[in-house]
Amino acid sequence: MVRNRLLAISPWIEVLVKSLYWRSNTIYRVLAARARHRSNQPEERREAVAAIEWEDIVSGLDRLGVPHSGMMIVHSSMAALAPTGLTPREVCQRLLGYLGPDGTLAMPAIPLYREEPTGPARLGDEICAKRLTYDVLRTPPWTGALPKALMGLPGAVRSRHPLNTMVAVGPQAAAMMAHNIDGPRPMPCGPQSSWKFCADRDATVVCLGVDTSHSLTMIHVAEDCWSEQWPVPNWYRERQFHVKDGEFETDLTVLERRPKWAINYGERTLQKDLLKLGIIRVQTVGGIRIEVCSSAALIEYLGSGRRRAYPYWIPFWDKIKR
DSSP states (O other): OHHHHHHTTOHHHHHHHHHHHHHOHHHHHHHHHHHHHHHTSOGGGSOOOOOOOHHHHHHHHHHTTOOSSSEEEEEEOHHHHGGGOOOHHHHHHHHHHHHOTTOEEEEEOOBOOTTSOOGGGGGSSGGGGSEEEEETTTSOBSSOHHHHHHHTSTTOEEOSOSSSOEEEESTTHHHHHTTTTOSSSOOTTSTTSHHHHHHHTTOEEEEESSOHHHHOGGGGHHHHTTGGGOSSTTOEEEEEEEEEETTEEEEEEEEEEOGGGGGGBOHHHHHHHHHHHTSEEEEEETTEEEEEEEHHHHHHHHHHTGGGTTTBOTHHHHHHHO
């Protein structure tokens, strides 16, 4: 898209646009209304898309070097995968078939909390005074139809951590989630997290029909696992949750990156850099964009830039205010 190419020209352009969007209720409401209008258009007005064979997607994954074993973290858009004619459950089963019996399939299954504010209100800390309830088995994910379908498969395990939550199926699923809420104020992508578990085992991150610039949750391991060395003060805030998982219940205090810092994140510049270095590899199959990334290579790259908070251009808004 032209918009994305413009944002990728400079992180300063991207941060300026995001600052205007998130700090203006009027701009947010207008753009959100336009997005809802497009999504509500009748099906016959939308562009027709040719059918895609699942085997073509498999060939694309093979060309990108995705192993038929180990761990795969999938970020996805079921709308983009609709031309395959498969249901979300069938797509999950096909992905598990690609990995084989020794492979583990994981997806973000981040809980939908009705109490969470939206738009510019998200930047405030009022939500921190509330204790939200996270029911591991019942709280729906907002991250799409595929994670929801994966949660319903036999052997599925969902993390008890209430933020950046994952679900997985496979021989490593239980171990991946076993220690996610251990320790005081556990972080969503910290040393105890499912994300760090996957990074330590070089899980392959696969984006099916979604953009890595918005979907690469793995980047937050570089913040949470080096939190004591992170150069930005006031990076985290405390959140309160009541976690239920069958007969298990506990009150939990966790750390969360303050949402305001996302404004300063140069995601398009990061994506451009990762593509240039070959850390992200891309194939387009029948109109479906497939992006693949080695989690170990990503974390190594981000770790080398953490002293300057790359890819966050934190001082930008403060300079504008002055």
